[in-house]
Amino acid sequence: MNKISKVPTEFEPETVFELDPNNGKASHVNRIFNQLRDRLLSEMIEETETLALKPALTQAANEAAGLAWITGFPLLTFPILFAEKAQDYRNRLFRQERITARSSGMLEEAVC
Numbered sequence: 177m178n179k180i181s182k183v184p185t186e187f188e189p190e191t192v193f194e195l196d197p198n199n200g201k202a203s204h205v206n207r208i209f210n211q212l213r214d215r216l217l218s219e220m221i222e223e224t225e226t227l228a229l230k231p232a233l234t235q236a237a238n239e240a241a242g243l244a245w246i247t248g249f250p251l252l253t254f255p256i257l258f259a260e261k262a263q264d265y266r267n268r269l270f271r272q273e274r275i276t277a278r279s280s281g282m283l284e285e286a287v288c
Contacts, residue, residue: 212251217237226269
C-alpha cells in the first residue's frame, strides 16, 4: 500500500528579471528615429507654402516611418522614403488643383 506523506515546502520570494535582448539599443534607435522624423517633417513643413499640403506631409511621414521600420535599417531608409511619399502627395495635390480649375472653367462655360 502506498502511503502519501505531505512535505512542507518553503519558496523564496519570486525573482523577476527584466530582459532587454538589444541591451538598450532599441530604445536608443527609437529615440533617434523619432528625432529624425520630427526634424525632417518640420523642415519640409517650413519650406511648404501650400497650407493644404501640410497635413499630407504629416501623413507621408507616418507612412514612410511605417515602411522604414519593416526594413533592417530604419534610420537609413526613412529620409528617402519620406521624400518619395512627400513628392507623391505634392503631385496628387497639384493634380487635384488642376482638375478642380479645369472643372470650374467647364462649369462656367456650361452655365453661360
